Amino acid sequence: MTATAASAGAVPRASGSITRQNLRTFLSDRFGVLFTAIFLGFIVMAILAPWIAPHDPNAGSLLRRLQPPAWLPGGSWAYPLGCDSLGRDILSRIIWGARVSIFIGVVVVLIAGAIGTFLGLVAGFLGGIADTAISRMVDVLLAYPLLIFAIGLMGMMGPGLMNIIVALVCFEWVITCRLVRAQTLDVRNKEYVEAAQAIGLSPLRIMFSEILPNIVSAVIVVATLRVGTIIIIEASLSFLGIGVQPPTPAWGTMIADGRVFMLAAWWVSSFPGIAIFLLVLSANLAGQSLRDAFDPRLTR
Amino acid sequence: MTGAPLLQVRGVSRHFDLRNGLERLYKPAARSLVRAVDNVSFDVWRAETFGIIGESGCGKSTLGRTVLRLQDPDAGSIVFDGTDITRLGRRALLPFRRRMQIVFQDPYASLNPRRTVEDIVGQPLRVHGVGRAAGRQAAVTAMLERVGLPAESLQRYPHQFSGGQRQRIAIARALVLQPELVVCDEAISALDVSVQAQVLQLLRQLQRDLGLTYLFISHNLAVVGHFCDRVAVMYLGQTVEVGATRLLLAEPRHPYTRALLSAVPQMRRADRRPRTLLTGDLPSATRPPAGCKFHTRCPAAMDVCRTTPPALATLGDGRQIACHLHPG
Amino acid sequence: MSAGRDGPILSVRGLRTEFPTTRGRVVAVDGIDLDVMPAECLGVVGESGSGKSVTFLSMLGMVRLPGRVSGEVRFDGRDLLGMGARELRELRGRELAITFQDAQMALNPSLSIGSQILETLAAHGPAGSRRLFGRDPGQVGRAIEMLTRVGIPAAAERLRDYPHQFSGGMRQRAMIAIALVCNPRLLIADEPTSALDVTVQAQVLDLIAKMRRELGMSVVLIAHDLGVVAEHCDRIAVMYAGQIVELGPAEAVIEAPRHPYTQGLIASAPWLSDLTRELRPMPGSVPNLIDMPEGCHFAPRCPFRSDACLRPVAMRTAADGRQVRCIRPEAVA
Numbered sequence: 012m013t014a015t016a017a018s019a020g021a022v023p024r025a026s027g028s029i030t031r032q033n034l035r036t037f038l039s040d041r042f043g044v045l046f047t048a049i050f051l052g053f054i055v056m057a058i059l060a061p062w063i064a065p066h067d068p069n070a071g072s073l074l075r076r077l078q079p080p081a082w083l084p085g086g087s088w089a090y091p092l093g094c095d096s097l098g099r100d101i102l103s104r105i106i107w108g109a110r111v112s113i114f115i116g117v118v119v120v121l122i123a124g125a126i127g128t129f130l131g132l133v134a135g136f137l138g139g140i141a142d143t144a145i146s147r148m149v150d151v152l153l154a155y156p157l158l159i160f161a162i163g164l165m166g167m168m169g170p171g172l173m174n175i176i177v178a179l180v181c182f183e184w185v186i187t188c189r190l191v192r193a194q195t196l197d198v199r200n201k202e203y204v205e206a207a208q209a210i211g212l213s214p215l216r217i218m219f220s221e222i223l224p225n226i227v228s229a230v231i232v233v234a235t236l237r238v239g240t241i242i243i244i245e246a247s248l249s250f251l252g253i254g255v256q257p258p259t260p261a262w263g264t265m266i267a268d269g270r271v272f273m274l275a276a277w278w279v280s281s282f283p284g285i286a287i288f289l290l291v292l293s294a295n296l297a298g299q300s301l302r303d304a305f306d307p308r309l310t311r
Numbered sequence: 312m313t314g315a316p317l318l319q320v321r322g323v324s325r326h327f328d329l330r331n332g333l334e335r336l337y338k339p340a341a342r343s344l345v346r347a348v349d350n351v352s353f354d355v356w357r358a359e360t361f362g363i364i365g366e367s368g369c370g371k372s373t374l375g376r377t378v379l380r381l382q383d384p385d386a387g388s389i390v391f392d393g394t395d396i397t398r399l400g401r402r403a404l405l406p407f408r409r410r411m412q413i414v415f416q417d418p419y420a421s422l423n424p425r426r427t428v429e430d431i432v433g434q435p436l437r438v439h440g441v442g443r444a445a446g447r448q449a450a451v452t453a454m455l456e457r458v459g460l461p462a463e464s465l466q467r468y469p470h471q472f473s474g475g476q477r478q479r480i481a482i483a484r485a486l487v488l489q490p491e492l493v494v495c496d497e498a499i500s501a502l503d504v505s506v507q508a509q510v511l512q513l514l515r516q517l518q519r520d521l522g523l524t525y526l527f528i529s530h531n532l533a534v535v536g537h538f539c540d541r542v543a544v545m546y547l548g549q550t551v552e553v554g555a556t557r558l559l560l561a562e563p564r565h566p567y568t569r570a571l572l573s574a575v576p577q578m579r580r581a582d583r584r585p586r587t588l589l590t591g592d593l594p595s596a597t598r599p600p601a602g603c604k605f606h607t608r609c610p611a612a613m614d615v616c617r618t619t620p621p622a623l624a625t626l627g628d629g630r631q632i633a634c635h636l637h638p639g
Numbered sequence: 640m641s642a643g644r645d646g647p648i649l650s651v652r653g654l655r656t657e658f659p660t661t662r663g664r665v666v667a668v669d670g671i672d673l674d675v676m677p678a679e680c681l682g683v684v685g686e687s688g689s690g691k692s693v694t695f696l697s698m699l700g701m702v703r704l705p706g707r708v709s710g711e712v713r714f715d716g717r718d719l720l721g722m723g724a725r726e727l728r729e730l731r732g733r734e735l736a737i738t739f740q741d742a743q744m745a746l747n748p749s750l751s752i753g754s755q756i757l758e759t760l761a762a763h764g765p766a767g768s769r770r771l772f773g774r775d776p777g778q779v780g781r782a783i784e785m786l787t788r789v790g791i792p793a794a795a796e797r798l799r800d801y802p803h804q805f806s807g808g809m810r811q812r813a814m815i816a817i818a819l820v821c822n823p824r825l826l827i828a829d830e831p832t833s834a835l836d837v838t839v840q841a842q843v844l845d846l847i848a849k850m851r852r853e854l855g856m857s858v859v860l861i862a863h864d865l866g867v868v869a870e871h872c873d874r875i876a877v878m879y880a881g882q883i884v885e886l887g888p889a890e891a892v893i894e895a896p897r898h899p900y901t902q903g904l905i906a907s908a909p910w911l912s913d914l915t916r917e918l919r920p921m922p923g924s925v926p927n928l929i930d931m932p933e934g935c936h937f938a939p940r941c942p943f944r945s946d947a948c949l950r951p952v953a954m955r956t957a958a959d960g961r962q963v964r965c966i967r968p969e970a971v972a
Contacts, residue, residue, distance in 0.1 A: 503686040
C-alpha cells in the first residue's frame with residue numbers, strides 16, 4: 012500500500028477551478044473587458060431609464076420640433092441630442108428604447124436558448140428518430156429567409172411586444188439547437204460519458220449532469236452573440252412598422268420616423284442608429300472575448 | 312478454475328450500420344454494415360486476467376463495451392455469474408453495473424473536466440445509493456489511498472493531475488463500488504513508458520487485495536504477455552486463437568499470432584528472430600474477405616482458406632484455434 | 640567551408656529552445672550536443688515532454704514564435720540557425736528531409752498523393768525540368784518509381800488518390816516517399832510508427848532501413864519505444880526533460896545502461912522474450928517543464944540521488960566513448 016502511495020508522485024498544487032482560470036484569462040483581455048463594460052453600461056442604462064432619462068420620452072412639443080443637437084446652431088443642452096418630428100427628446104427616447112431592445116434581445120435569447128438546448132441535447136444524445144425529426148425541422152427553418160419568416164408570423168399574430176418575442180423565438184431556437192446538437196455529438200463519445208453509462212446513470216441524468224455542464228459555456232457565448240442579432244431584427248421589424256408600436260420608444264421605430272427628414276434633420280435617425288451599432292458591437296465583442304476565455308479548446 | 316465462469320460470452324456479434332437515417336431508405340445494408348464483433352465466444356473465470364489482443368479495427372474495444380452492455384449485441388448472449396444479461400433493461404441491469412466496471416484508455420477523456428475528484432470517484436456511490444454522505448466520503452478517501460493518491464486530491468480537478476495520476480483516479484472510480492469484473496480497455500496505452508509499469512503494478516496489487524477479475528484489452532503483446540493468464544487474439548472481429556498466455560506466446564500456432572509476435576521489436580539482439588512480415592493492410596471492414604478473413608495476408612493461405620471460414624477447434628494443449636492448418 | 644568526408648553530417652552544439660509562457664519561461668531543449676555521422680542511424684528515445692521532437696524541429700527552423708532557439712547547428716558544415724528562411728526551405732526539401740508521426744496531418748488532404756510528390760520535385764528537383772504548366776513526364780515517372788519503392792502497389796493508379804483513400808500505413812509510406820524523392824542525405828523520422836499497428840510498424844521500419852541502405856543516407860529515428868530504436872539504430876541518445884542523459888552504441892546502452900533513467904526505463908518495460916521477468920516501475924512521473932527540478936532533472940525520481948545532484952550535471956565521457964549525464968563514478972567507469 013505504501014509502495015503504491017509513494018509511486019503516485021506529488022499532488023499538484025491547487026490552481027483554482029477551471030472557471031476561475033477562465034475568468035483570469037478573460038480579465039487579461041483588455042478589449043474584451045472594455046466592450047463588456049459598454050454592454051453592461053447599456054443594460055444599466057435600460058434598467059435605470061426612469062431615473063436617468065432627462066425627459067419624459069413621450070412628452071412632445073411642437074415648439075421643439077426637429078430641434079438640432081446641442082452643439083449645432085439652434086440646439087440647447089436641455090436636449091443634448093436634439094428632438095424628433097414631434098418635439099420629443101431623442102436622448103430620453105434612446106434611453107427608454109434600450110429597455111425595449113435589450114428586453115426583447117435577452118428574453119428571446121433566454122427562451123430560445125432553453126428550448127434549443129433541450130432539443131439539441133435530445134437530438135444529439137438520443138439520435139435515431141428524435142434526431143432525424145428535430146434536425147429536419149431545423150433544416151427547414153434555416154432554409155427560410157429569417158426576416159420574411161418573422162414578417163409572416165407577425166402578419167398572422169398582429170404587432171405587439173409579446174408577439175414579437177414569440178415570432179423571434181420561433182426561429183431563434185434553431186441556432187442554439189444546432190450548436191448544442193453538434194457539441195453533444197462531440198461530448199457524447201467522450202469516455203467520461205461512457206463511464207457514466209457504465210455506472211448506470213439514466214440517459215436524462217447523463218444529458219443534464221454530464222454533457223450539459225461541458226457545453227454550457229459555448230451556449231452562453233453564442234447566446235451573447237445572438238443578442239446583437241436579435242436586437243437588429245427587432246429594430247428591422249419596428250422599422251417596417253410591424254414591431255413595437257408607437258408611442259413606445261423603440262430604436263427601429265425611431266429610425267423609421269426620422270428617415271423622411273434625413274436630409275433636413277439627420278440626427279433623428281442617426282442617434283438611434285449609432286445606439287444600435289454600439290450595443291450590437293459591444294454585445295458581439297463581449298461574446299467573442301467570453302468565448303476566447305471559456306472555450307476549453309482554446310485553454311492551454 | 313472451478314465452478315462456473317464469472318463471464319460467459321457466447322456467439323456475440325455487434326454490427327454497425329454506417330448509413331444515416333435517409334440512406335437507410337435506399338442504400339442496401341450489405342455494403343454499409345461493419346461487423347465489428349462477429350460471433351465471438353469465450354469464458355472468463357473468477358480472479359483471472361483474460362487478455363484480448365489485436366490491432367486497431369479488430370473489434371476488441373467494441374467487444375469490451377458489448378460485454379458491459381454499453382453497447383447492445385446484435386446476436387449471442389452474455390452471461391454474468393449465471394444470469395443472462397443480454398436483454399436486461401436499464402433498471403434490471405443496475406445491480407449488475409455495480410459488479411462490472413471499466414477503465415478507459417485515455418485518462419484525459421474519461422474524467423469529466425468539470426467535476427472534482429471527490430465528485431468523480433463518489434458518483435458511482437451516489438447513483439447506486441450506497442451509504443450516507445459521510446460514509447461515502449470515507450469510502451472515496453479510502454479508495455484514493457488504495458490507488459496511491461493522497462486525501463488532498465479530493466477537491467482537485469482532473470486537469471491538475473499527470474496522466475498516470477488521472478488513470479489512478481479512473482481506477483478508483485471503477486473500483487469504488489467493489490465490482491467483481493473490471494474491463495481495462497487499453498488502460499495503460501496512453502501513459503508514458505515509465506508510468507505504465509506503475510499502473511500495471513497497481514492493477515495487479517488491487518487484483519490480489521480485492522479478488523478482481525480483469526478483461527484486459529490491449530494492442531501491446533509484451534504487456535499482455537506479462538499481465539494476463541489467458542489471452543484471445545482477435546482479427547477483423549473474430550477470435551483466431553485463444554489459450555494460456557505462456558503457451559500462446561511461446562508457441563503460437565495461428566499464422567496471424569505468429570506474424571503479430573514476430574513484428575514486435577526486441578530490445579536485445581539475442582531475442583531477435585527473422586521476421587514473417589505480413590504484406591498489405593487490414594482489409595476494409597465493410598467488405599471482409601470471404602472464407603478465412605485472414606487469407607489475404609496469410610503467408611500459408613491454401614485454396615480452402617479462400618472459400619471456407621475455419622471453425623474454432625480445440626487442440627490437445629487446450630488452446631482454441633480457427634485455422635485450416637490446425638483442424639483440431 | 641565543408642566538413643571532411645569522415646566528419647559528422649549534422650553537428651549540434653549547445654542547442655537550447657525556450658518558450659515564454661504566462662507562467663514563466665519554459666526550456667524545452669536544454670543544451671543538446673550531438674553528432675550524426677554519414678550513413679549512420681541514430682535513435683533518439685524519450686517520453687512525452689522529453690523534448691525529443693522539439694530538438695529536431697528547432698534545428699530545422701520549424702519552431703514558431705515566440706519560441707527562441709540558440710546554439711550552433713551545422714549541416715555539412717553550413718550553419719542552419721544563421722540561415723535565411725528561404726535557404727533553409729531549399730535545404731529542407733532537398734538534402735534534409737523530415738517525416739512526422741501523424742501522416743494524416745502532414746499530408747494535404749485536398750491534394751492527390753501524386754501532386755504532393757510532384758510539388759516537392761518541382762520545388763527542389765533538377766532546375767532544367769521545371770515547368771510552369773502540365774506535368775513533366777520524367778517527374779511523373781520518378782514519382783511512380785518512388786511510390787513503388789516504398790511499397791505502394793499499383794503506384795501509377797494510386798498517384799491520383801487522395802490521402803484519405805490510403806490506409807494509415809500507406810499514408811506513412813507516402814510521406815516517406817515525398818521525403819525521399821530528392822535523395823536527401825539526412826532523414827529525420829519523428830515517431831514514424833507510433834500511430835501504427837505493430838505489423839504495419841514492422842513494415843515501415845524495414846522500409847526506412849532499406850531506403851537508408853539504398854540511398855546511403857543518415858537517419859535520425861525519434862521514438863518512445865526502446866525496442867524500435869534498439870532494433871534499427873547504430874547509436875542511441877536517451878532524452879529526459881530536455882536533455883540527453885545517455886548516448887552510446889545501441890547494444891551497449893540496452894545491455895548495460897549507465898544512467899539511472901535508462902536503467903529504470905529498461906527495468907520497467909515488459910519483454911516479450913522473458914514473460915516472467917519482474918517489472919520494476921520507476922517512481923514519480925516526468926517533471927513539468929514549468930517547474931523543472933534544479934540540478935539533475937532526474938534527481939527526484941532517482942534511487943541514487945545525493946546532495947551533489949542538486950547542482951547542474953554536465954555530460955561526461957567515459958573511456959570507451961559512451962556519454963552519460965550522471966555524477967556517480969560508476970556511470971562513467
